[in-house]
Amino acid sequence: MESTPPLAVLRGACKRYGATRALDRVDLRLHAGQVTALLGVNGAGKSTAVALLLGLLAADAGEASVFGRAPGSLAVRRQCGAMLQTAALPDRLEVGELLDMVRAGYRRPRSVADCVALAGLDGLLGRRYGKLSGGQQRRVQFALAICGRPRLLFLDEPTTGLDIDARQGLWAAVRELVAEGSAVLLTTHYLEEAEALSDRVAVLDGGRLVAEGSVDEVRARVSLRRIRCRSRLAAEAVAQWPGVVEAAREGEALRIAAEPAEPVVRRLLESDPALRELEIRRAGLADAFLALTRSTDARQEAA
């Protein structure tokens, strides 16, 4: 898939707001049939990157292109769908009317029945948008984003406020769209969502791209390991060992985060010959994310 040209590109993209560097020389490529998760703490620059690719903002330097053209033209917009963090939709319109209105802007829209099924809108078509719950409104916004069969779909924190069923429904719909060949740019604060859905991950930190790759590649950027075993050793004592980041007891189990793990495992086995059920896991995406974005926290604390 990577051998085909990307559908959307940011190349050395910069965007400032006064003294704030919202994006600083960011490179990003979005490919057909892939979900790319754009991660970062609040204010890292995710929405700004999305806005550049949608043509809602212009880069101060560098380049944004979609389907090889400048973002934002009618021809480009007809092949894009977007669910942003806020949506100004007319409260008085019924969901079915909204869907018809947006579908009319696309050449080959999805059927209403498909939109209802993909976005979980059963029973909502005749309801006024303004009278829906927050989660129901988010589902309508998702339907509007996908109703045009977009080749490129932007989902900016799409599952915030959704219940578990609705969240899993949206994940299933995204998987279906990607299987059809769409490229998806997903921003999310739920790292388990990024882990479950995405093919690639890009991490922004203070406007800079600090990591980019497959979920496994980004996870591999940190050498932290999670160790679990059954042992009588005191967690407080283990917490003092070199290489141990944290240690805590959960019933009979001892849970340890270590970096690097090997000397800690060796010392565990030497210190407790009765130790059982030793498990060592790689760090998750959440651990990698925290390690990669620690510098921002430090800067924010210092400011």
Ligand SMILES: Nc1ncnc2c1ncn2[C@@H]1O[C@H](COP(=O)(O)OP(=O)(O)OP(=O)(O)O)[C@@H](O)[C@H]1O
């Ligand atoms: N219109 C604006 N005027 C001034 N500063 C802005 C504006 N929009 C964004 N910023 C600043 O640019 C930086 C990046 O903001 P952006 O909204 O892209 O972050 P984000 O990663 O999407 O954050 P969040 O997770 O909170 O949605 C932040 O420091 C923000 O305060």
